[in-house]
Amino acid sequence: MTQPFGYFVHHQGRGHAERCAAIANALPVTRPLTIFCARDDIFPALPAHVEIVRIPSLFEPGGGEATTMDDIATPATLHCAPLGWPGIRRAMATIANWFDSVNPALMICDVSAEIAQLARICSVPHVKVLQHGDRGDPGHRAAYDGAAGLLAAFHADLAQPEWDAAMRAKTCFAGGLGVDICVPERELARRRIGVAADEETILVLSGGGGDGFGQAPLAVGARAKPGTRWITIGPVQRDWHATEPANIEHRGWVDNPAEYVAAADLVIASTGNTTCQQILAAARPWLAIPEWRYFDEQHRKAEALAAAGVACVRPHLPSSADAWEQALAETRATHRPDAQRGMIADTPAHDTAMWLEALAARLWTPAPAATLPLDLTGA
Known part of the structure; x- marks a missing residue:
């Protein structure tokens, strides 16, 4: 067996x-x-x-x-x-x-x-x-x-600089592992989530590992862009002092986040790994806001994303209308869709499975028996 x-x-x-x-x-x-x-x-x-x-x-x-x-x-x-x-x-x-x-x-x-x-x-x-x-x-x-x-579960170009050669040599990098890398077509995705084809849309995405972004700064951003539709999916932290305009809508947990990402003109999200891979696969302009995690995981990932030129990074959500305007403008101006798509492997799960199989085979295959040199002296 x-x-x-x-x-x-x-x-x-x-x-x-x-x-x-x-x-x-x-x-x-x-x-x-x-x-x-x-x-x-x-x-x-x-x-x-x-x-x-x-x-x-x-x-x-x-x-x-x-x-x-x-x-x-x-x-x-x-x-x-x-x-x-x-x-x-x-x-x-x-x-x-x-x-x-x-x-x-x-x-x-x-x-x-x-x-x-x-x-x-x-x-x-x-x-x-x-x-x-x-x-x-x-x-x-x-x-x-x-x-x-x-x-x-990410591209080798997102490796941290302190990971030495020995560490990288035994690492399987698999950009896109764990997400559906078949990105829905934008117009179809928009129809499915109820967004008009010509409606400028900003998606705010929060994953399952935290409590989500605060309601108040998102309200400031939505008020700064009244002609843009803002949709949030995932958790949002409620703030009693938030004064939300009519152009922001909270949809909570959804079963099809990839369609929302594909439908968006711009995405605001933290840097959890699944979120990263979904946005990179869809090649959308991305304002990345790292959340607190143990060992500063999301902050170090945000640094790697910025260094690779595949996301616009801010340490926290903008806190004024002017700051929102600047952050969104920079996100669009620095967008590199080809670089984002390049972060995702064609078959990450298959590649990983074959790497695991090859590793197991190497570890459990007995070494060939040593052979003694021939004695040609007759002794």
Whole structure:
């Protein structure tokens, strides 16, 4: 029987699950795959041969946690490892027991430094998903250095400058992984979301990993552009002092964000990975506003996007009508659609699956037996 792959999926947001599903659907049907996640309702369609094992969250209390050991320092090689949490113990035991029972070919980790190190401690080769951010700490370095390979769901031109040659050499860069790179045709997308063909439209997009943008600054922007239709999708933080004009509409969660992106004349969005890939694939003018994330993930990604010339970046939403005018004008003036499209691979999921298969084959193929030199002396 073919050795299975394991896959840990962080349940915050949707990007981790979407990447996993894309890879699962691209792997050969002969490769068993077991997913470990605290939720089983966040995944797109998965093949029948894929199993999801629910485990307790490693990051949220589930009841019965001790509070008497919080004063014991966390070592620098770990990030989230509180003592006395039964849920963490059960999750780790579930994964370790699976390691022992099936002898997996690879464990893919998206993302947890602790799960990556668990795989290494249990003598299981792991692939660590690589994210942007200030991740030079001992915990991340242990996960990266001990990995058999690294997987980056973005183009190599978005790599951070401090990632050295050894790190890049074992990295599979897959721009567009986890999103539908078949962009809907603009006019069709507009009809589907109810926007007229000649109506200038700005889309404000917030993903599932945060609380969204504030209502007040968006209202300022909409008032500064009264002839433009503003549509928000995803969460919006409500501000009691916001005075919204009639040209802004909040649609909340939608099932077809790619159509909204394709229909927009300009997109305002944070720099979560799925959001990035959708906008780059659609090649839309993009005002990128990074949100707070651990390790400054979105800020470092915004820096990479700006350096590659594929987004106009601001540290926060503009706070006045003049600032909005300047930001929107710069977004349009610096738009490079060909450079944006160049960030997306033609077949990112297939490429990733084949890279994983090749990596597993290399790791588990026995080395040829050494041959002794012929003795021609007769001794």
